[in-house]
Amino acid sequence: MAIINKTFSSTEEVSKHLTEGEATFYHTSKTSTVVPYEILERALGAIDKDVVVGDLSVIRPEMSLDAHKNLVVRGAVTWKDAKEFCLSNGREIGTSPTEELAGVLAGLATSCTGERAFGFGTLRNQVVSCKFLDHEGKEYDLFRDKKLVELPFLNDSKELFDEYGTTYKNYSLYKNAPFPRMESETDLMIGTEGQLGVITEATLETTPAADVIYLFLMLPKWEEDDRLHLEVFEAVQNLRNKVYAVELIDENSLQVLPIEERPAVGKDLIFLEINSAYFEELYENFLSKLDMPEEDIFEIASQKCRELRMKIPRLTFEQNSRMGVTKKGTDVQVSRENFKDLLAYYRKFSELGIPYNLFGHFGDAHLHFNFMPKSEEESICQKKLEGLYEAVRTWNGSPFAEHGIGIIKQKFIHSYLEEIHFKMFKLLKSKLDPKNVLFPQGFMTMGERS
Ligand SMILES: Cc1cc2nc3c(=O)[nH]c(=O)nc-3n(C[C@H](O)[C@H](O)[C@H](O)COP(=O)(O)OP(=O)(O)OC[C@H]3O[C@@H](n4cnc5c(N)ncnc54)[C@H](O)[C@@H]3O)c2cc1C
Structure with a gap:
């Protein structure tokens, strides 16, 4: 082969x-x-x-705003292109993955999210419609407002869809469940990682561009004292229409930056993207009430903030490659109630003596813990991660809330899936890709292989 x-x-x-x-x-x-x-x-x-x-990355990128001011994307448009195009038209998109050079259409395939999911919700709900090429190269339209089960080739499987939908309800508050949603027509392409068709076009909702402020909060290291972290976490939960993002960059994550570029030394950072129209109200009712000195809260320019966000995962990756180390990271999201448990679990990881860092979508209880093990430490990390996925399952959390399953996470997702999920995958593959030519090794054929 x-x-x-x-x-x-x-x-x-x-x-x-x-x-x-x-x-x-x-x-x-x-x-x-x-x-x-x-x-x-x-x-x-x-x-x-x-x-x-x-390789779809050189297909000519095309963007326009339709009559409803939705963004229509065709070809190899990146999130960076989409954001800049919308801003130049006084609009903005609600999805902002940290890796801005990723493709928008690929973002549907991976059901990508990002820091703004805190304020704007998931991409799944922002996709008004999309187009895809089926296994025979024909282009079809899918609409968010139409029920998937009512498509002519699926409407004799209503019971299967009902049962599948019931299992999805347990995860409906998460950005992504361990399996795709399958309610609206557009769900066929969202989070199915290219296994049911090649996405060629997407129409995304936009909102009027708002002035935003980026605020950084300096906190003690979470491993030593997470009380302030948890206070911020609870306080922001009811502020989602005013605060668009709540991200954590822990002290270890900051260490990949040259010292002169670190906004804080010896401390964790939480940054908030705030709609500036609400700044005074938020300051009075939320920030000034936190148990921390005022000078530990400071503003940072948007460009600097963006660079910092992108640099940390990229430099972490580069540092690991240089040292011949394979990152072993998590993509776990848990409920508000279990967030304290997740931090406690990560604290146990931090005590193993293996280098690590923690960053991510703090406000959504969704954090990436990354072990940076030497090769002889990889198997212990693997074991520890297996234990974590077991705990996340008992908390009814979502093991891969953002980066998807691809190939690397297939071994971990198995225990989250039941017969009904494999039945659904088999049905969809048989209807949309009967010859299994679209990403044949993807998670939808796992049931056939095990
Ligand atoms: C530093 C860093 C930060 C990241 N931050 C985030 C983040 O904040 N949020 C997030 O969600 N992800 C994040 N990711 C992961 C990644 O960027 C996303 O999964 C992204 O959606 C992948 O886009 P891509 O264009 O690189 O896709 P690729 O890697 O090229 O493909 C990914 C999957 O999509 C499928 N696919 C690609 N294009 C199409 C298409 N047109 N039709 C059908 N299927 C297709 C592929 O078959 C594959 O299964 C990050 C990654 C890095 C390295």
């Missing part, structure tokens, strides 16, 4: 390729952390036929 690389420069070329029926893994910007791009040949190698790796 071999990998055959193909680059597509237009949607028409992708459509033509699909008519040829070759098993293909399509990618856009290759920033997924759950697809091992550096060893793709091995990762896709479990099947006994050639696999095409199809």
Whole structure:
């Protein structure tokens, strides 16, 4: 079996390729952390036929605003492009993954989220409609306001959809459940990681651009004292329409930055993106009431804040590569009630003597804990992570709330899935990809392989 690389420069070329029926893994910007791009040949190698790796990243990007001021995206548009285009038209989008060079259409495939999910909710709910190419290269439209089960080829499976939907309800408050939603037509493409079609276009809601302020709070290191962290966490829960993002960057995360670029030394940081129209109200009712000195709360310019957010995961990755270390990280989101338990669990990780850091979407109880182990420490980290996923399951939390399952997380997701989920995946694959040519090794065929 071999990998055959193909680059597509237009949607028409992708459509033509699909008519040829070759098993293909399509990618856009290759920033997924759950697809091992550096060893793709091995990762896709479990099947006994050639696999095409199809590059969609040079398809001409097109953007426009429709009559409702929704953003229409076609081709290889990145989140950075989309954000800049909207701002230049006085609008903004509600999704902002930290990696801005990732593709918007790929973002549907991974059901990507980001810091603004705190204030704006998930991308899933912002996608008004989308288009995709099916396994024979035909383009179809999907609409958020239409029920998926009412599509003609699915409407004899109502019971299956009802039962599946019931299991989804346990996770409806999370950004992403351990399995895709499957309520609206658009759900077919959201979080299914390219296993049911190639997404060619998306229409996303936008809102009028608002003036925002970025505030940083300096706190003690969470491992030593998390009381202030938890106070902030509780206080922001009812402020989602005024505070758009609440992110944590712990002291360890800051250490990848050159010392002169660190906004705080020996402390954790929580940053808040605040709609400036509410600043005074928030200061009076929330910030001034926190048990911390006023000088530990300071404003930072938006560009600087953005750079900082992007640099930390990137520099962490680079530092690990330099040292020949494989990051072992989490993408866990838990309920408000279990957030204290999650921090306590991570505290136990911090005591192992293996380098680590903690950052992420604090306000949503969704934090990335990253072990940076030497190769001889990898197996202990793996064991510890297995224990964590078990605990998250008992808390009814979501193990992979943002980065998806891809290939790397398949072994961990198994225990979260029941027969009904595999039945749904099988039905959808049989209807939309009967020859299993779309990302054949994805999670939807796990049931067939185990
Ligand atoms: C530093 C860093 C920070 C990150 N921060 C975030 C974050 O805040 N939030 C977040 O959600 N993720 C984050 N990620 C993960 C990653 O950026 C997202 O998963 C992103 O959506 C992947 O986009 P991509 O263009 O790189 O996709 P790729 O890696 O190219 O592909 C990812 C998946 O999407 C499928 N796919 C790609 N294009 C299409 C298409 N047109 N049609 C159908 N399927 C397609 C692929 O088959 C694959 O399964 C981060 C990653 C890094 C490295």
